[in-house]
Amino acid sequence: NAGVTQTPKFQVLKTGQSMTLQCAQDMNHNSMYWYRQDPGMGLRLIYYSASEGTTDKGEVPNGYNVSRLNKREFSLRLESAAPSQTSVYFCASSEPISYGYTFGSGTRLTVV
């Protein structure tokens, strides 16, 4: 019973490099999300996908792109990494709000 799986768990990038964070869920949830966590800022929504084939911007989308590959997978891409994107990234999925979101274990990204 994996829930939400994120890869990689850690990554160090140089400024200007690109990378894709992968996320997959096995709970047959329709909605998926990408959040970033920064000290003193809580969790801020980057992008979300309400259902397969749809994506939309959240609070802090600049510098990111997403792909909802299928119902299970939702990837986050950094085209040209910047030090301001150093953060912990969490993917989540959900169905009924009363059960909350299920989060992955996170990707710790450092951009130098």
Add this chain to the structure above:
Amino acid sequence: DQQVKQNSPSLSVQEGRISILNCDYTNSMFDYFLWYKKYPAEGPTFLISISSIKDKNEDGRFTVFLNKSAKHLSLHIVPSQPGDSAVYFCAARGPPGSSNTGKLIFGQGTTLQVKP
């Protein structure tokens, strides 16, 4: 503009005592509130929720209180245990018709330390 605020970055309590974590929000149209718990190097896990039509929800040692007139939410943990030491986030569901419709807006988090 922070719509969901947790003004206490940290809280320390003795084992067996009550822990009270607080959360304030600005938008009276939020219709659902949740608390999450996060251990280091793990993702947040759902703890307890409450609908805006209720003022209290209880689950074992955890109780959430909602005061809509004050736009205030609190989580009570009784009795507190060392294993409760974690970061706690409150969250509110974006109201219908807003840019955050259906999505969770999180507070900054409060780090709880329960001392043995």
